[in-house]
Amino acid sequence: MESQDDYEKLAHTQRLKAAVHFTVGQICEETSREIEVTFSKQVIAALAEATFRQCEIAAVDLELFARHGKRSVINTDDVRLLARRSGALANHIKEVSDKLSAVNAAEKEGKVKKSRKKKSTVVKENE
Structure with missing residues (x-):
């Protein structure tokens, strides 16, 4: 049974690598x-491999950050911590995170207002 699990894990990893390779090729x-330069297949393959390995490292780091915080879910603080050494990336992630937080807060406020309206309607109907 272990060999079946290993085979499935390997197949999944190969599909992920192929997807990364395809995306790097598109980029x-x-x-x-845009810049009128051609990339050889070897360069694309090397970029894809480096990207895949960097993603593996980032995934492990994110998991460890969450575990250190005694959580089972990775959150934006973990992502910010991961990007802390790259100033531009850290600023970009902070901006995106702040925008998402504002949108989530607005949506939550909208839901709270709707639930208040429903409650007041129910109270009026019962009176």
Whole structure:
């Protein structure tokens, strides 16, 4: 049974690597049109492999940050902690996180107002 699980894990990893390779290839193609430079297949493959390995490292780090915080869910604080050494990336993540927090707060406020209206309607109907 272990060999079946290992095979499935390997197949899943290979599909992920193929997806990353495809995406890196698309980005390189788009960039090559913009700056009029061509990328060799070896360069694309090397970029894809480096990207995949960096994502693996980031995933492990995020998991460890959450575990250190005694949580089982990775949150935005963990992502900010991961990006702390890259100033531009940390600022970008902070901006996106703040925007998402504002949107979530607005949605939550809207739901609270709707529930208050429903409660007041129910109270009026019962009177």
